[in-house]
Amino acid sequence: MAKPREPKELREGEVKVTYLTHACMELVLGKKRVIFDPWLKGPAFARGWWLLHEPPSDSLDRLCAADLIYISHMHSDHLSYPTLKILSERRPDIPIYVGDTSRPVFWYLDQSQVKLTNIKVVPFGVWQDIDEHLRFMILMDGVHPEMDTCIIVEYKGHKILNTVDCTRPNGGRLPQNVDLMMSDFAGGASGFPMTFYGGKYSDSWKAQFIKTERKKLLNYKAQLVTSLQPKIYCPFAGYFVEAHPSDRYIKETNVKNSPEDLNALINKHAPDIKTWTPKPGDVLDLGLALKDPKNSEAITNPSASAKIYKDSWDFDLYVDELNSAISSDIFKHQNWIPFYYKWAGFRNYNLVVRMIETDDDFEPLGNCYNYLVDFLDLSFPTKRPEREHSYVEIKNRIGVIRYVVLHGTLWDDLYIGFQNRISRSPDIYHHKFWNHFQTELPLCKPDWDQFLQDEARHTTR
Known part of the structure; x- marks a missing residue:
């Protein structure tokens, strides 16, 4: 809340937010291009998670053309070394910003053979000025301060809040005047209880537990969003699938929340909040959306022929490694x-x-x-x-x-x-x-x- 800036009117096309896949968003803010959490290639968590959505065909080009990248934490669905390997071969000096967590985000970099030369570790709660209009602030998670972070990006006084995977972002101290908020929604990011066996861990017990926990998560996320009252809300960072054939049991058991269900719950309690369920290549024009939330031109969808869901994942390449x-x-x-x-x-x-x-x-x-x-x-x-x-x-x-x-x-x-x-x-x-x-x-x-x-x-x- 320090050094507040009065919001200025945004021109059409001045601020564009493009969903690429999972937690990866591209923000064009005036003359600057910012990328969040680029996981565009390969699996995460060894061979357990794979991208649900097919990123737009030019996603890697967009990544390499960015002015800066924010990586929220060290989990491999946000810190993707297969993706960063490609980036390092094309633009090793690209500025990458991470929070000053007790466990360094890039602790594995030297072993990974990925050569990135411009990693900037910044303190929590301090504005980072990029140009006269653009600044951002990285915040810690109140539950997992050693690892998780979130970010506020501000352009011409307009705030974009990305809470990523934080359980209690910034200990619950968040601004009320947010124009666009995005957060995780799905659940299912834990081995418990799917990987447990014996005792009470029958399929029926797991199903009931998962149903209860996902409902709790859905209600918590809806409560967080409605309490902050952002003008626009987007659920993301949950679009993964246990795609490998050997994990069919997990895929069938690990039922996740749908973004549509969360958005419906938010609309029920706060109908003034515009909700956006993104597809790869969707572009939100923030200026148009703020002027008229009902403007159908505020969100541009990819062409009808664009591929939405992945159907192949190069399993052998990564499993063999x-x-x-x-x-x-x-x-x-x-x-x-x-x-x-x-x-x-x-x-x-x-x-x-x-x-x-x-x-x-x-x-x-x-x-x-x-x-x-x-x-x-x-x-x-x-x-x-x-x-x-x-x-x-x-x-x-x-x-x-x-x-x-x-x-x-x-x-x-x-x-x-x-x-x-x-x-x-x-x-x-x-x-x-x-x-x-x-x-x-x-x-x-x-x-x-x-x-x-x-x-x-x-x-x-």
Whole structure:
């Protein structure tokens, strides 16, 4: 709310917002072009998420022509290395802005072999002036300040608020005079409960739980939007699909909210808010929409022949890359297990985990690793200890777990990517364990070169 600017009238075509896919929007603001969260190529979360919509054919050209890019957080449906690889080959010096989160957004950049040279980490709650008319401010999430961010873009006093995936954007302190608001809507971005088995986790229990949780999310998002009273609202950042054939069960089970349902709920409680359910290539002219929300020319749709939904995803290209980790030399030595978990650094917690390598159907593989980790003292027993303890069994697709281990990446690829199956006794959530492996792993990958050298010396002796 500092240094307010009075809104000035916008000319037709002066501010255009184009939906590309998922959470990726292009904003043309006067002479500047801004891109949000470009996920335009490949999967997210290992091989678990794939784009639902076909981006416009010139999306990569638009990305490379941007004046600046905002990336909200490190999850791979927002920070897409397959997309950034193409960008780095064409415009490595493009300014990319991220918030100053405790876990750096680009912590994996050096390992990714993506060469980007102009990443700007900015403090929260401070206006970043781009030109005399354009500025933006990155804000943290009140629930996940270590990772999630959102953004306010202001042009000639007109505010565009993008809350992205934030659960409580800026701790609930948001401006009321927003012209365009966009947020996530779908849900389904968690392994729970779809990947859990045993006990109460029947298909009928999961279906009822998902139905209840999605309704809660729908009502919460509608309440947030109606409380802020933006002139225009757009649900986005939820257009993904579990497209790989091996994830058919997840696709059928993980029912998501529809943008139409959320918009209908908003219209019911706040009929003055104009809602927009975007399709790839849709263009919102903010000036026209503000002058007359009912103006049919305020939103331009792509041609009737434009492809809306994807029907092919290059599965083999990306799955083969993951599976290449299976044959890595480190897995020829069983000592990789204590080396990896000591590197991970989680201990002094009364939890025993059994890790099982499996095929795509989560059937254990012969001659592959099936081992216990006792996180109380970080030991690796051959059987469960006799003391009272919590127990979690995790079946992991072999290509993904070995890729995660080899590169030292976060376990989001396994958990949010639906690449494992989990049972637990007792049936409780171990926040410390999951939070460590999903957000607090060391910033540098394990030193596998040193590991192999040590193993070679031991073999020689």
